[in-house]
Amino acid sequence: MTVAAGTPAGQASLRRHNMALVLRRIAEAGPISRAGVASQVGLTKATVSSLVEDLLEAGLLAEQAPRAQQRAGRPGTDLVLNSRGPAAVGVEVNVDYMAACVVDLAGTVRVNRLERADGRAISAEETLLRAGRLAGACATAARRRGLRPAALTLAVPGIVAEGRVVNAPNLRWSDQPVAEALSAGLGRRPLPISVDNEANLAALAELWHGHGRELSGFLYVSGEIGIGAGLIVDGELFRGATGFAGELGHMCADAAGPRCACGARGCLECWAGQEALLAAAGLDTARGTRLGAEESPITELARRAEAADRAALAALERAGRALGTVLASAVNLLDPGAIVLGGSYADLAPWIAPPAQEELAGRVTAGRWRPEALRTSELGAGAAVHGAASAGVRALLSDPLAAM
Amino acid sequence: MTVAAGTPAGQASLRRHNMALVLRRIAEAGPISRAGVASQVGLTKATVSSLVEDLLEAGLLAEQAPRAQQRAGRPGTDLVLNSRGPAAVGVEVNVDYMAACVVDLAGTVRVNRLERADGRAISAEETLLRAGRLAGACATAARRRGLRPAALTLAVPGIVAEGRVVNAPNLRWSDQPVAEALSAGLGRRPLPISVDNEANLAALAELWHGHGRELSGFLYVSGEIGIGAGLIVDGELFRGATGFAGELGHMCADAAGPRCACGARGCLECWAGQEALLAAAGLDTARGTRLGAEESPITELARRAEAADRAALAALERAGRALGTVLASAVNLLDPGAIVLGGSYADLAPWIAPPAQEELAGRVTAGRWRPEALRTSELGAGAAVHGAASAGVRALLSDPLAAM
Ligand SMILES: [Zn+2]
Ligand SMILES: [Zn+2]
Numbered sequence A, B: 001m002t003v004a005a006g007t008p009a010g011q012a013s014l015r016r017h018n019m020a021l022v023l024r025r026i027a028e029a030g031p032i033s034r035a036g037v038a039s040q041v042g043l044t045k046a047t048v049s050s051l052v053e054d055l056l057e058a059g060l061l062a063e064q065a066p067r068a069q070q071r072a073g074r075p076g077t078d079l080v081l082n083s084r085g086p087a088a089v090g091v092e093v094n095v096d097y098m099a100a101c102v103v104d105l106a107g108t109v110r111v112n113r114l115e116r117a118d119g120r121a122i123s124a125e126e127t128l129l130r131a132g133r134l135a136g137a138c139a140t141a142a143r144r145r146g147l148r149p150a151a152l153t154l155a156v157p158g159i160v161a162e163g164r165v166v167n168a169p170n171l172r173w174s175d176q177p178v179a180e181a182l183s184a185g186l187g188r189r190p191l192p193i194s195v196d197n198e199a200n201l202a203a204l205a206e207l208w209h210g211h212g213r214e215l216s217g218f219l220y221v222s223g224e225i226g227i228g229a230g231l232i233v234d235g236e237l238f239r240g241a242t243g244f245a246g247e248l249g250h251m252c253a254d255a256a257g258p259r260c261a262c263g264a265r266g267c268l269e270c271w272a273g274q275e276a277l278l279a280a281a282g283l284d285t286a287r288g289t290r291l292g293a294e295e296s297p298i299t300e301l302a303r304r305a306e307a308a309d310r311a312a313l314a315a316l317e318r319a320g321r322a323l324g325t326v327l328a329s330a331v332n333l334l335d336p337g338a339i340v341l342g343g344s345y346a347d348l349a350p351w352i353a354p355p356a357q358e359e360l361a362g363r364v365t366a367g368r369w370r371p372e373a374l375r376t377s378e379l380g381a382g383a384a385v386h387g388a389a390s391a392g393v394r395a396l397l398s399d400p401l402a403a404m
Helices: A011-029 A034-041 A045-057 A124-144 A179-186 A198-209 A274-280 A297-306 A310-334 A344-363 A380-398 B011-029 B034-041 B045-057 B124-144 B179-186 B198-209 B274-280 B297-306 B310-334 B344-363 B380-398
Strands: A061-064 A078-081 A086-093 A097-104 A109-116 A148-156 A159-161 A164-168 A173-177 A193-197 A218-223 A227-233 A236-238 A339-343 A374-376 B061-064 B078-081 B086-093 B097-104 B109-116 B148-156 B159-161 B164-168 B173-177 B193-197 B218-223 B227-233 B236-238 B339-343 B374-376
Touching: A011 A034, A011 A045, A011 A078, A011 A380, A034 A045, A045 A061, A086 A124, A086 A198, A086 A380, A097 A124, A097 A380, A109 A124, A109 A380, A124 A148, A124 A179, A148 A179, A148 A198, A148 A380, A159 A193, A173 A179, A179 A193, A193 A198, A193 A380, A198 A218, A198 A227, A198 A236, A198 A339, A198 A380, A218 A310, A218 A344, A274 A297, A274 A310, A297 A310, A297 A344, A310 A339, A310 A344, A310 B227, A310 B310, A339 A344, A339 A380, A344 A374, B011 B034, B011 B045, B011 B078, B011 B380, B034 B045, B045 B061, B086 B124, B086 B198, B086 B380, B097 B124, B097 B380, B109 B124, B109 B380, B124 B148, B124 B179, B148 B179, B148 B198, B148 B380, B159 B193, B173 B179, B179 B193, B193 B198, B193 B380, B198 B218, B198 B227, B198 B236, B198 B339, B198 B380, B218 B310, B218 B344, B274 B297, B274 B310, B297 B310, B297 B344, B310 B339, B310 B344, B339 B344, B339 B380, B344 B374
Parallel strands: A086 A148, A148 A193, A218 A339, A339 A374, B086 B148, B148 B193, B218 B339, B339 B374
Antiparallel strands: A061 A078, A086 A097, A097 A109, A159 A164, A164 A173, A218 A227, A227 A236, B061 B078, B086 B097, B097 B109, B159 B164, B164 B173, B218 B227, B227 B236
């Protein structure tokens, strides 16, 4: 056992710790008997039974008949996470769409909705009100399925601090509070609201539901209209000293490059941001960001690249090279173990990954780059909203006493 | 109390935890009575007394009469870390010198030696043998002062893994084992040997004995012949997935720049590494790296800059600009809270810091750069060896049972 520095170990905190431990074991190994939990976590059966009583009462666990009555005379029941218990809502506001979903304790997405909307064409308050309504509709649908939505997490493409969006340049939001307008949209049944950066939440979704099942550390790259990153270290999100880590899009790819919207020269977004990429490929950048437009312009870009369109291929090659240059610097500085390309980069990987690999091989020191360390996310565009809801579920599981 | 995930809390581990807690409190607050420790750490007096007995017996603590007999009828004694108890040896092999020191439990440097030696002119084994002899001489001197050297940590300017130096390009070492030759130099009284990167150890020294007294997180930059970095997060060194983090010198400052020794183009070291800097300033780069040379060429460079020598000023300006470009990328990616310029950059800060500040102000996103976040180390060239010995002391203090 490792205990955090500076605090003595007491009984109440041990109970809290052991309760989370039991719950986590059931989440990973269930259906499982009380005796099975006890032997796997190294606690007595009496302790486990007492903890399980409380967890059943709080609706976090459910009992079911064991798969087989293998031991004569010992009927008992197995324990599973309650699929009709507390749940968490995720909602994402992005530049050209909004999305919401509800995830149950077992991590399954139970309700899922998406709405095309240009976040730049309407005010922040109106956007948040609509996002709240979308989240409220998902929560209502979840309640009809017997779930109890207990928390809401908002994902935004921007810098977040103390529950406010400090800066989301692509949404044109600045120092924007979110809880009031979002709550107004939710309606009669309020929820505790958290807010986080979409790249951070997408990285967490990748950790919990994607490549993180095999990797405990990686740098997740979210290629959207802006380019963000979420660094996972030892199964935890690294946020930096003030929560602003992950601005990969404004790492310098070429000091003498063009002026970026942020004011600096030669940021990665100047070549690999969605608008720069589409413009270089000769695509109408307004397409697909119009309210209600059906198709993402990335799909059209991929189609042109498949048809060997020269402008599309050149734009993707240049973007991949800038991305590889910046990622090599990140690898030299951080040694993140692996890199996962997410967001639109997942769809564009066939063209973006090869030049990025070349730069990585040439720039990572001491010949340490292994091409297999560059991976493509399989979560698609729903990663951030999935991560938002899952973050709420994880909070419930890691501190079950708080949910009671 | 926070307990690491995945393990139950038991009594033996609680005793180990509480013992380290008591020891740390005495390190921070001593001289202090048993009752004072008990009330400050939140344990009973009986528990503290029992733990203290073991720590006294192991020679980690010493008793002294309290400063004033303020409470009538209660003589007692105060507790302090034992300044004649276990101690740790640090030894550094660098390109143009080697150094060793001994630090006692209270963190005081008790013995300190430096020897000019060109690590490139002699074999790795011969260098390590000499470093072992220097460390052994320091250990002998410490024993004469009543200390018991109990561990040795070697600092090297290279990538380290599993007790070997994987790659130290500036020393021209590759996949170099260290323990055998170092032990041969130590002589009749062997010590358990650890090895770590010099920038990591210098960053830890900065954490424990420098700006870390006010900052819990910062990026320490070690400007030597190579440029390394050590990232401190929440009072801990961040090592990356495989221990290779911190290769700041090979982050890209200008993708179209000259070829670096590592094979990539436009790495930071191409402008801000000591040899590039001296060459651009028109200084003989061999000066001062010769065996026995008295003065570092950095001193001569600073002297020329003070005399407004144009080549020196231009070289420093260009180095500062490249450094600022790379540091801005690091800040955007990591949000490290602060940056500390160490090694030769501390001496060159009057010329290097202003252009670096300009790049940081122009490149860190959302106007988040605060000039006061760029600091200069006051530890000087001894930071790495001091950190090496202190790391050994910290290991003794954090797991006192292992030292018994
Ligand atoms: Zn920018
Ligand atoms: Zn290089």
